[in-house]
Amino acid sequence: MNTQQADAPGRRWAPWLVALLAIALVGGLALGVGAARMGLLPESAAPTPTPTEVVVPHPTVTTGSSTPRTCSIADDVTSSAALDFHGIVERADTGEVLFARQEDEATPTASVMKLVTAVTAVSTLGADTRLPTTVYPGTEAGSVVLVGGGDPTLKSQTTSYYAQATASIAELADAVTAAGGATTVSYDDSLFTGDTWQPSWNDADRVDGSTSAISALMIDAGRADPTTEYSPRTLTPSEDAADAFAAALGADVDDTIGIEPDSEPIAEVWSPTVEQLVETMLLDSDNVIAEVLARLVAIELGAGSDFDAVDAGQQLALDALDVPTAGFVGADGSGLSRDNRGSAATIVGLLELIDEGDDGLGILRDYLPENMQSGTLEQRINGVPDGAVQAKTGYTDQVYALAGFMVLPDGVQLTFALFVAVPNPETDATTTTITNRNALDAAATAIYNCGIELTNR
CATH class of the missing domain: 3.40.710.10 (DD-peptidase/beta-lactamase superfamily)
Incomplete structure (x- = not known):
């Protein structure tokens, strides 16, 4: 019923006609109920058997605001x-x-891309997920292999810019020493493949201290000074992590040594949760955390493990969430690339x-x-x-x-x-x-x- 089409103002009905209409209404209601009971009408079609109740139709509700928008x-x-x-x-x-x-x-x-990374990381990886850094026996006597699992907050020393960092080189070294020590260190960063520096990034961002080359094995997110937010960043994150680990063990580095087949880990430490990593990424607009999370989403969804896989992984995750993606390009997870759209x-x-x-x-x-x-x-x-x-x-x-x-x-x-x-x-x-x-x-x-x-x- 359109409430704007009521009877015209001033119209009056004769008393005898009002009475006649009332009788017809009550009789019609009774007939409708009886017809339903006899199967002539479905039960849901029967009028309400309370003729004294007056039902006032409500105007159509819309999602628009009634407040004048001026x-x-x-x-x-x-x-x-x-x-x-x-x-x-x-x-x-x-x-x-x-x-x-x-x-x-x-x-x-720009860094609004980190909203894409945050949503897809939590929905794909899970808020409580942690990332491992592991040490395995090497193929040479006295050797061990440091294996990166994507934790960019792995600490090289006791203090770190990342207050929530939970894993350290010292903890891994202590575990290896307790297991008999090592004389040679190698490393494995193969979880991520391809370039470590996105081709469209400006090197000034590394020098100014906001971004590092990206690897599955890193310490202090590639910072030269682990305690400050903006510090010149490395182009050799995996090598830096291996060097720090070898120094803690008093060992040499030989990157040609592989993991002993079918071996069990000697030591393992775990990153903060994905939720905690996302918190830092959003509040501080942390580029390195964003890149690691975007790469892990791509890997989890089977899109690949290099920079090119980031866009495909984000597209898959956004499609699963039913988010519109017309024109979307995820050239990276941080928004640093000029190619993001x-x-x-x-x-x-x-x-x-x-x-x-x-x-x-x-x-x-x-x-x-x-x-x-x-x-x-x-x-x-x-x-x-x-x-x-x-x-x-x-x-x-x-x-x-x-x-x-x-x-x-x-x-x-x-x-x-x-x-x-x-x-x-x-x-x-x-x-x-x-x-x-x-x-x-x-x-x-x-x-x-x-x-x-x-x-x-």
Whole structure:
């Protein structure tokens, strides 16, 4: 029934007609019930046998908001500093899209790609999974082989930047010494194959201290200084780990020695859980942890074990989660590559899964940086209350990105993904600057201030 099509105002019914209609209604109800009992009507079709109850039809419920939406952020997203703006904002409680601009068009992702890595790692590997580093007897007398299982947080000394690191070279060396010691060390990093440095990465990221060459066998995520977040990183992670292990044993290194066939491990240590690794990856935007997890997802799904397998593994995991992937390219797990592509719709699809909390993904919400409080947002978006925005940040010379959740003063939550990107990243020589980041933060602030009155106009 359309409640807008009621009788015209002012119409009156004669008393005798009202009485006649009442008699007909009661009689009809009785006849309907009797017909159902005799099998003429299905039981479900019988009218309710309580003629005195008045049922008032409700208006059709929609997912749209009844709040007038008149608040525009057009000036913020079309400014020159906003470059080529892609984004989508929706109400988490209703799914209503409040704002959308090029939301289905793939764009460079930067470290927002780590949301893909986080979701696929937890859903594929399991939040409680730990990664082993193992020592086996070698094929030569007095030799042992150090075998990497993907733990980038393996400690070379007692202190580490990674407060949650649980495995150390010293622990492995103590176990080998207790078993009789060793005079020669070899290593096995064959879990990961292919290049250790993604061809599209800029070597400046290694020198500046955010990224190392990637191996299944690493110590301190390749840092020269194990105790600091940003430290020059190695191009020889496996060799460095073997050298540190040999030094702890007072042994030499000979990488030609293999594992003794059918042997049992002499020693084994275990990484933090995948959940703990993901926490560090999201809060600190840790590139090395992201690369290791993405590679392990690819291996788990049978996609391969090199950089090329990362995209295939992510695609398989996203398809299994029913996340839209049109235009998606996962050139790496960290977002460092200029070849990564993803749409705002893909990223919001991931955020919806996190918000729903199925398959253990709800834990990821707690590990997103909060504005003016934690992680890579600790000193950003000061125009809204502290902690009102929880989001993953991203930056390369092609794009600034921000994706996550906003909680408005009335408790309503918005889910969003925003990108300020170079218009033609394949050919344009333009590079992003702090001005573009400020434009992104201004757009996020404007969205918060508009709240559920945000309009797409």
